[in-house]
Amino acid sequence: MDEQQRIANFLEAETARIGLMTAAREAQLAALEERVFAAVTETLTPGSLSKPHGGFPHPWLPKTPGGSRLTRLGYVCRLQNGVTVDENRAPTASDVTRPYLRVANVQAGHVALGSVTEITVPRNMAKRSTLCIGDVLMTEGGDLDKLGRGTVWRGELPECLHQNHVFALRPEADKLDPEYLAFMTQTLHGRCYFESTGTKTTNLASTNSSKILSFPIPLPSLKRQHELVGEVRAMQDASQRTRRALNRQLSLLGERRQALITAAVTGQIDVTTARGVDAT
Structure with missing residues (x-):
């Protein structure tokens, strides 16, 4: 019993220490996400976090976001609607089968292609809803904090x-x-725009084409847009390297915890002298 108690005490102390380190890394990851969000915001709409004007209709923006006037999205791009799934649609001679994206495939900053469905529709319908390189995908509904996410x-x-x-x-x-x-x-x-204009239910929210085309954005010159995109990419690349390092540390901490437990209960280490030992 004394040996079992020593093992239990050892594991309690060591796993608690690993737990503290794990919590610290998780907190760093959360802080990193907040830092990236703030940096992207201040790069594209300077003053949003430090000097919002508080006035209608966009109280979260500074008076001249990005140094340029706001332009409705509908003035500078067009919106293409997608295909509607209709199981009762009668087959036609012109039917084609194509891959198609669902809401679950569209994430903030990337497209998740691990599970892509195919759909069979008439060729003319497929032509109207075929994606082109450079299209910006935005979701109609989902969780409120993901509404209108673009990639x-x-x-x-x-x-x-x-x-x-x-x-x-x-x-x-x-x-x-x-x-x-x-x-x-x-x-x-x-x-803020999509969360404030979205239609909310108990668990979900939705937007529509009219609200998306009404999204007001600062519109500097195309050259300046390219420069800003480069700045944001550089920040995201740096944050991704940090994120990978933190996730690697979390993985190693998990492995360390399991190795300690296994070594202690199988007698591979002497718990009376094993504090800080390499249990791998």
Whole structure:
């Protein structure tokens, strides 16, 4: 019993120490996400976090966000609607089968292609809902904090369609950079706009094409948009390196905890002298 108690005491102390280190790394990850969000916001809409004007209709914005006037999204890009799933649709001679994106595939900053469904529709319908490289994908509904999330389609799948709950925004090439728009949806301005204009239910929220096209964005010159996109990418690349390092440390801490438990209960280490020992 004395030996069992020593093992229990040892593991309680050591796992608690590992738990504290794990909690610290998790807190660092959360702080990193907040820092990236703040940095992207201040890069694209300077003053949003430090000098919001507090006035109607966008109290979270400074008076001249990004040094340029706000422009409704509908003035600088068009919106393409997706295909509606209809199991009762009668087959036609022109039917084609294509991959198509659902809401679950569209994440903030990337497209998740681990599970992509195919749909069979008439060729003319497929043509109207085929994605083009440079389209900005935005979701119609989901969790409130993910509403309107945007990401750029890069042609990952040929002849890919999109569901009607996913909107495809096609910017005018000489006025709006797709990457700039996608990043703008991830700023405080983007989140506040879609959360304040979204239709909310108990667990979900939704937006519509009219609200998306009414999204007001600062519209500097295309050259300046490219520069801002480069700055945001550099910040995100740096944060991704830090994120990978923190996640690696979390993985190692988990392995260390399991190795200690296994070594202690199988007698591979002497718990009376093993504090800080390499149990691997």
